[in-house]
Amino acid sequence: MKNTKWLLLMAMTLVLSIFLAACGGSDKKEEGSKDDGNKDEGSATETPKKEDGEPDAEQILNLDELAAIPSVDSAIVEDAVGFNVLNNVNEGLYRLNAENIAEPAMAAEEAVVSEDGLTYTFKLRDAKWSDGSAVTADDFVFAWQRAIDPDTGSPYGPFMMSGSVKNATAISEGKMDKKELGIVAKDEKTIEVTLERPVPYFLSLMSFGTFYPQKEEFVTEKGDAYATNSENLLYNGPFVLTEWDGTGDSWVYKKNDNYWDAENVKLTQINVNVVKDPATGVKLYEDGKLDRAALTGDLAMQYQDDPEVVKQPDTAVYYFKFNQLKGGKETPLANVNIRKAIAKSFQKEDLADVVLANGSLPAYYLVPKDFAYDENKKDFRELSGNHLEYNVDEAKDLWKKGLDELGVDSLELEILGGDTETSKKMDEYFKSQLETNLEGLTIKLKEVPFAVRLELDSAQDYDIQVSGWGPDFQDPISFLDLFVTDGTNNLMSYSNKEYDQLIADSKGDLALKPEERYEAFAKAEKILLDDEAAIAPIYQKGEIFLEKPYFKGLASHPFGADYSFKWAYISGKE
Amino acid sequence: MVKYIGKRIIYMFITMFLIATATFFLMQTLPGSPIASYSKLNDTQKAIVEKKYGIDKPTPVQYAIYMKNLAKGDLGTSFAFKGKSVNDLLASRIKPSFILGAQAMVFGTIIGILLGMLAALRQNTFWDYGSTFLAILGTSIPSFVFAALLQYYVASQWHLLPVGLWNDGWKSSILPSLALAMGPLALSARFIRTEMIEVMSSDYITLAKAKGANKFEIAFKHAFRNALIPLVTVLGPVAAGLVTGSLVVEKIFAIPGIGEQFVSSIMVNDFATIMGTTLFFSAFLIVVIFIVDILYGVIDPRIRLAGGKS
Numbered sequence: 010m011k012n013t014k015w016l017l018l019m020a021m022t023l024v025l026s027i028f029l030a031a032c033g034g035s036d037k038k039e040e041g042s043k044d045d046g047n048k049d050e051g052s053a054t055e056t057p058k059k060e061d062g063e064p065d066a067e068q069i070l071n072l073d074e075l076a077a078i079p080s081v082d083s084a085i086v087e088d089a090v091g092f093n094v095l096n097n098v099n100e101g102l103y104r105l106n107a108e109n110i111a112e113p114a115m116a117a118e119e120a121v122v123s124e125d126g127l128t129y130t131f132k133l134r135d136a137k138w139s140d141g142s143a144v145t146a147d148d149f150v151f152a153w154q155r156a157i158d159p160d161t162g163s164p165y166g167p168f169m170m171s172g173s174v175k176n177a178t179a180i181s182e183g184k185m186d187k188k189e190l191g192i193v194a195k196d197e198k199t200i201e202v203t204l205e206r207p208v209p210y211f212l213s214l215m216s217f218g219t220f221y222p223q224k225e226e227f228v229t230e231k232g233d234a235y236a237t238n239s240e241n242l243l244y245n246g247p248f249v250l251t252e253w254d255g256t257g258d259s260w261v262y263k264k265n266d267n268y269w270d271a272e273n274v275k276l277t278q279i280n281v282n283v284v285k286d287p288a289t290g291v292k293l294y295e296d297g298k299l300d301r302a303a304l305t306g307d308l309a310m311q312y313q314d315d316p317e318v319v320k321q322p323d324t325a326v327y328y329f330k331f332n333q334l335k336g337g338k339e340t341p342l343a344n345v346n347i348r349k350a351i352a353k354s355f356q357k358e359d360l361a362d363v364v365l366a367n368g369s370l371p372a373y374y375l376v377p378k379d380f381a382y383d384e385n386k387k388d389f390r391e392l393s394g395n396h397l398e399y400n401v402d403e404a405k406d407l408w409k410k411g412l413d414e415l416g417v418d419s420l421e422l423e424i425l426g427g428d429t430e431t432s433k434k435m436d437e438y439f440k441s442q443l444e445t446n447l448e449g450l451t452i453k454l455k456e457v458p459f460a461v462r463l464e465l466d467s468a469q470d471y472d473i474q475v476s477g478w479g480p481d482f483q484d485p486i487s488f489l490d491l492f493v494t495d496g497t498n499n500l501m502s503y504s505n506k507e508y509d510q511l512i513a514d515s516k517g518d519l520a521l522k523p524e525e526r527y528e529a530f531a532k533a534e535k536i537l538l539d540d541e542a543a544i545a546p547i548y549q550k551g552e553i554f555l556e557k558p559y560f561k562g563l564a565s566h567p568f569g570a571d572y573s574f575k576w577a578y579i580s581g582k583e
Numbered sequence: 584m585v586k587y588i589g590k591r592i593i594y595m596f597i598t599m600f601l602i603a604t605a606t607f608f609l610m611q612t613l614p615g616s617p618i619a620s621y622s623k624l625n626d627t628q629k630a631i632v633e634k635k636y637g638i639d640k641p642t643p644v645q646y647a648i649y650m651k652n653l654a655k656g657d658l659g660t661s662f663a664f665k666g667k668s669v670n671d672l673l674a675s676r677i678k679p680s681f682i683l684g685a686q687a688m689v690f691g692t693i694i695g696i697l698l699g700m701l702a703a704l705r706q707n708t709f710w711d712y713g714s715t716f717l718a719i720l721g722t723s724i725p726s727f728v729f730a731a732l733l734q735y736y737v738a739s740q741w742h743l744l745p746v747g748l749w750n751d752g753w754k755s756s757i758l759p760s761l762a763l764a765m766g767p768l769a770l771s772a773r774f775i776r777t778e779m780i781e782v783m784s785s786d787y788i789t790l791a792k793a794k795g796a797n798k799f800e801i802a803f804k805h806a807f808r809n810a811l812i813p814l815v816t817v818l819g820p821v822a823a824g825l826v827t828g829s830l831v832v833e834k835i836f837a838i839p840g841i842g843e844q845f846v847s848s849i850m851v852n853d854f855a856t857i858m859g860t861t862l863f864f865s866a867f868l869i870v871v872i873f874i875v876d877i878l879y880g881v882i883d884p885r886i887r888l889a890g891g892k893s
Contacts, residue, residue, distance in 0.1 A: 080666070257675050292739050
């Protein structure tokens with residue numbers, strides 16, 4: 010008897026295993042063509058190129074993300090994945106195009122700006138939500154009010170609107186009704202936005218997720234369930250989100266036939282899977298399961314000469330912060346010659362190409378390349394040129410002068426850096442460069458986790474710190490604002506009256522004079538770097554990817570969402 | 584028997600209660616708050632959000648509320664997956680982990696047992712050494728090394744099975760299951776071999792042999808059952824560990840499971856998810872141990888659960 014029970018148990022186990030074995034879908038296995046002879050020599054350039062190749066009949070793309078989607082509620086989104094999804098399934102008044110210039114999207118034409126730069130009038134185009142209803146001015150008013158309402162808990166609502174959109178600060182602090190926000194629907198298709206001060210980069214902000222529309226009726230109807238999965242959302246962008254269960258590791262974008270510009274959207278479907286291990290991503294890429302894969306750390310170095318590698322500059326810039334006041338006492342770095350000597354004494358090309366080898370660029374600037382453009386769409390970098398270039402002889406002279414002024418013949422300084430492999434390699438490089446080129450200098454390395462570094466930064470307890478900044482909006486001020494006297498991110502006791510004045514002017518008198526404003530920025534950058542060497546730029550972060558040669562037209566952006574798939578297509582895969 | 588089971592179930596609830604309590608208070612000692620990720624919020628917003636999530640209240644009050652909801656089966660709202668319930672999060676992520684774990688367990692144990700028996704019955708032969716060698720490999724090499732090897736050869740080089748992801752039906756689950764199966768396989772083989780050798784030299788086996796029972800019958804009917812008991816004891820926790828997901832193997836094969844999620848929720852102080860996952864893991868383990876105890880009686884009639892009267 011007992012024997013049969015045992016047999017029964019075994020049998021049940023086997024049945025269970027067969028049942029489990031039968032679980033799961035049955036997708037077709039598709040082999041990626043390894044090489045189709047359509048390699049593009051120029052694929053290593055920074056901006057995606059429009060290719061002449063005819064799009065294939067099948068327009069299905071396979072991509073990965075490093076993390077799952079925390080939220081797709083435009084008022085709540087605060088992470089890279091969320092903004093990326095938003096940018097591809099929804100659309101604001103403006104959208105960044107492939108050249109990263111904001112152009113009218115939900116807005117039918119360029120906004121009409123009042124002479125004082127405080128009133129923006131937007132005319133909406135005839136656009137539809139994915140449920141077929143029209144996108145109206147009220148949808149924008151509702152979404153903006155929802156984002157600024159403190160009850161919503163929007164991380165970017167007050168952050169982006171306070172101090173610029175009228176009454177935003179008071180509303181976000183619960184001191185005023187959200188109806189008082191400076192946005193009104195003049196009629197069904199006209200929006201009037203009132204600002205508190207002129208914001209020269211306001212139109213590019215309109216491409217940012219937080220400013221996207223939301224349909225009140227839909228949001229209210231869904232209540233707490235709004236945006237918790239792909240069914241509980243409305244879309245007005247090039248794609249709709251499907252097969253997203255709210256917490257899962259995969260989702261699918263499908264072309265949105267209701268999108269106003271649907272005829273220019275070529276991809277019919279994008280399958281996305283979360284792949285947290287970059288090495289797995291690369292294996293999937295090689296197996297044809299992904300059309301693009303990020304290369305990080307050692308992978309970057311291993312694949313850097315692969316013909317399918319694409320480089321993509323990011324907009325984060327890394328630099329040495331020179332702390333001038335530590336524990337209430339002036340440090341040797343309060344001496345301008347010492348700072349300049351250090352800033353000029355290390356070779357940045359080798360650092361970017363050999364040590365980092367991940368697509369990073371040597372930086373001779375604070376405001377990154379391919380980021381901010383003037384009225385004539387010219388890169389700010391062309392206006393401001395290079396600063397603090399590598400020059401050992403000069404560095405040696407400055408160093409000697411500095412030491413004499415301090416009355417010492419040797420110095421010991423600490424470099425505070427991160428604890429990742431890359432950071433450590435980089436720190437070793439600095440140590441060897443600085444100690445070789447500057448006689449009498451001893452560098453101590455202190456490598457700590459990110460959170461600890463932030464703490465030491467706040468306490469201003471370091472000599473030299475490897476620090477970095479990624480912009481929140483597309484304007485040089487996002488960087489230059491960091492180093493005004495007592496700025497919240499200064500934390501190194503740097504202060505220069507002229508610099509402060511230039512930054513203040515750019516927000517005041519010069520706000521409506523774009524040309525002079527950019528000149529002021531260029532001047533400020535020169536003071537900060539050439540004259541004072543308050544910081545020493547190191548590199549502009551870059552990323553490198555493997556990308557199938559048939560994957561074309563991907564647009565990558567310097568702020569907000571990372572990518573637009575709107576213009577992407579597949580050509581030459583078959 | 585019924586009384587025994589009833590008593591055990593009550594103990595199980597008490598254990599769960601203690602685990603929930605301990606986890607809750609331990610979690611409060613984690614540095615940082617889940618709101619840390621909300622660094623962009625202003626003070627007004629922070630106050631509102633903290634109120635919404637109930638983390639503005641003193642810890643004992645939070646504890647009472649949590650336990651009340653827990654009794655109703657509500658694990659709360661995730662901080663990281665904004666506004667989504669932890670119940671949904673677990674529900675969607677447990678399935679892949681469970682499938683992998685169960686397959687690994689079944690495959691690993693069956694093959695392990697067979698190898699172990701073979702080794703015991705053919706003691707000091709090629710089979711014995713071979714199976715021992717395999718068992719040593721399985722114990723000493725971590726599953727993620729097998730995972731990486733299998734992925735590299737079977738998937739990347741020979742293109743026999745998918746490299747990763749969870750979208751190719753059963754095929755997606757084979758490699759990760761195999762990688763995970765090496766542990767239980769090695770364990771079973773070693774336990775069964777040792778026990779079998781011991782059992783085979785005991786008196787009743789000699790008796791069975793003397794009575795002329797055939798070799799096969801002796802091995803399976805008499806020796807195997809007795810050799811199984813120690814294995815069942817250790818397999819319980821192993822099963823619980825496997826089925827509740829493996830951090831590294833899931834990461835290597837890009838499986839949307841719970842193991843990886845658990846670790847990332849700790850990194851971002853996602854209290855509700857940490858609690859929910861811990862409780863789920865504990866409940867699973869407790870239930871498995873309970874089943875194992877019941878199984879003893881089934882496997883070996885000599886073991887009586889409730890004082891011999893049932």
